Amino acid sequence: MNEWNGKILADEINTHIPNSVVSSDKDSVNVEKEKIYEVLKFLKETSGFSFDLLSSVTAVDYIDHFEVVYHLKSLITLSKATIKTKLGFGREDQPEIDSVYSLWKGADFQEREIFDLMGIYFTNHPNLKRILLWDGFPGHPLRKDFVTNSQSIIPSEDLS
Amino acid sequence: MSIKSEPITINLGPQHPSTHGVFRMRVTFDGETIIDVEPIFGYLHRGSEKLAEERTYTQVVTLTDRMDYVSSMLNNQGYILAVEKLTNIQPEPRGVWLRMIASELQRIASHLVAIGFLIQDLGAWGTPLTYSMREREKILQMFEMLCGARITNSYMRPGGVFMDAPQQFWDSLSSFIDEFPAAVDELERLLTSNEIIFSRTKGVAILTPEQAINASITGPILRSTGVPWDLRKNDPYDYYEKVDFDIPVHDAGDNYSRYLLRVQEMRESLKIVKQCVDFIEPGPVRPHHDQVPFLLRPPKGDCYVAIEGSKGELGFYLVSDGSISPYRWHVRSSSLINLTLLREMLVGTLFGDLFVTFGGIDINMGEVDR
Numbered sequence: 001m002n003e004w005n006g007k008i009l010a011d012e013i014n015t016h017i018p019n020s021v022v023s024s025d026k027d028s029v030n031v032e033k034e035k036i037y038e039v040l041k042f043l044k045e046t047s048g049f050s051f052d053l054l055s056s057v058t059a060v061d062y063i064d065h066f067e068v069v070y071h072l073k074s075l076i077t078l079s080k081a082t083i084k085t086k087l088g089f090g091r092e093d094q095p096e097i098d099s100v101y102s103l104w105k106g107a108d109f110q111e112r113e114i115f116d117l118m119g120i121y122f123t124n125h126p127n128l129k130r131i132l133l134w135d136g137f138p139g140h141p142l143r144k145d146f147v148t149n150s151q152s153i154i155p156s157e158d159l160s
Numbered sequence: 161m162s163i164k165s166e167p168i169t170i171n172l173g174p175q176h177p178s179t180h181g182v183f184r185m186r187v188t189f190d191g192e193t194i195i196d197v198e199p200i201f202g203y204l205h206r207g208s209e210k211l212a213e214e215r216t217y218t219q220v221v222t223l224t225d226r227m228d229y230v231s232s233m234l235n236n237q238g239y240i241l242a243v244e245k246l247t248n249i250q251p252e253p254r255g256v257w258l259r260m261i262a263s264e265l266q267r268i269a270s271h272l273v274a275i276g277f278l279i280q281d282l283g284a285w286g287t288p289l290t291y292s293m294r295e296r297e298k299i300l301q302m303f304e305m306l307c308g309a310r311i312t313n314s315y316m317r318p319g320g321v322f323m324d325a326p327q328q329f330w331d332s333l334s335s336f337i338d339e340f341p342a343a344v345d346e347l348e349r350l351l352t353s354n355e356i357i358f359s360r361t362k363g364v365a366i367l368t369p370e371q372a373i374n375a376s377i378t379g380p381i382l383r384s385t386g387v388p389w390d391l392r393k394n395d396p397y398d399y400y401e402k403v404d405f406d407i408p409v410h411d412a413g414d415n416y417s418r419y420l421l422r423v424q425e426m427r428e429s430l431k432i433v434k435q436c437v438d439f440i441e442p443g444p445v446r447p448h449h450d451q452v453p454f455l456l457r458p459p460k461g462d463c464y465v466a467i468e469g470s471k472g473e474l475g476f477y478l479v480s481d482g483s484i485s486p487y488r489w490h491v492r493s494s495s496l497i498n499l500t501l502l503r504e505m506l507v508g509t510l511f512g513d514l515f516v517t518f519g520g521i522d523i524n525m526g527e528v529d530r
Contacts, residue, residue: 060479110497131201
């Protein structure tokens with residue numbers, strides 16, 4: 001399977017959807033949060049890309065912002081690509097992003113998991129509720145500011 | 161004229177012997193027909209992804225064992241491949257061959273569990289399950305020789321495996337390779353053309369390839385709909401390019417083809433193990449500590465590695481900030497995502513088909529909830 005070079009893919013996306021790419025490197029393309037649905041729809045439905053399999057969706061907390069990462073695969077062109085988007089700058093309490101549920105049903109549980117553990121709200125998701133934890137659980141545990149009272153195996157001064 | 165009865169909602173699980181762990185479904189019936197299903201997860205959620213953030217890269221291997229506890233070797237392999245990609249480690253060839261032998265044996269063991277419990281759920285108490293568990297036991301004993309553990313192996317390390325296999329292992333492996341085809345034949349004689357299994361599984365819970373791909377369903381379920389998609393062939397990792405094997409495909413997309421496909425995949429896995437034994441050569445099983453230290457500090461960055469697990473695409477997303485523990489560790493769990501279409505598969509079928517379909521999907525709650 002070929003991996004799309006992020007820079008080439010970014011040029012392709014930018015020609016069809018102007019002002020959508022923020023930055024790109026050799027592995028991934030970083031797109032504007034507002035354009036994410038449009039970009040992914042373009043990548044799914046345009047022949048030549050035809051990313052019909054949403055391999056994985058996940059999110060990372062980078063303290064000053066969040067990042068949602070989409071790993072796409074194509075069973076037709078046998079290729080894969082990584083699309084990222086940054087959101088929730090300045091510790092926004094309820095960062096929002098468009099759901100891709102209407103493009104790939106496979107996003108259903110994965111987006112619910114991100115909402116549950118990372119606290120990112122997916123607009124237009126038909127059933128956005130907690131999936132692993134129970135309703136009323138305080139906070140979102142995978143955020144870096146979530147306080148755990150566990151005893152860490154590694155002393156905290158060694159972690160840096 | 162059809163008579164409408166009043167719908168009734170039943171909670172199945174979390175404590176139910178047929179849910180393969182602690183899974184709960186809120187099922188609404190109209191008479192005996194299922195009209196709605198709502199899966200409810202989380203009873204085995206241990207927060208593995210959060211736990212990994214305060215453990216070193218090698219310690220996280222033990223967390224992967226406890227995800228899908230019937231295919232720990234495959235989890236080890238996927239995670240180690242991600243660490244190797246992130247840290248740019250060149251694995252030792254003998255370590256890689258041992259890794260492939262272990263994970264293909266694990267795939268056989270996992271499929272045996274899937275088949276055994278599927279037939280158990282059909283109501284065949286004992287016999288088929290005992291047949292498949294007997295074979296799995298041989299594999300688990302071989303794992304004990306490899307690493308001292310049967311289920312939670314923690315066998316693999318960045319750059320290879322942690323210990324070379326003893327002579328006893330090779331002896332057991334060669335007798336297993338000789339005996340296993342006959343054992344599969346025996347299991348197949350019992351089940352494959354069995355009238356009861358035909359009538360209970362054929363044409364039940366049919367998926368089309370379009371539905372399956374759209375819902376990110378991978379592994380045996382996708383291949384049972386006629387799509388020859390196997391990451392060992394389509395995106396080869398380790399030395400899968402060097403071995404010769406086929407991808408079994410069926411196009412019925414029902415529970416029977418899922419069962420049959422797993423039987424055929426076991427034979428293919430054995431073929432791979434046989435070739436690995438031929439290819440393996442003496443040498444170190446992992447790089448010396450000078451090249452790969454015990455305490456890894458991968459450079460800043462992220463990577464996603466997916467392998468073909470026993471249940472589908474098993475992906476590991478790792479983010480490093482340059483410290484000794486992962487900044488973020490995400491597992492793309494095939495068990496969870498394969499349940500996406502559970503409702504679509506079950507609605508319209510009868511109560512008796514529920515656990516057959518559920519066994520046909522083959523999930524493991526340890527991996528669903530993590």
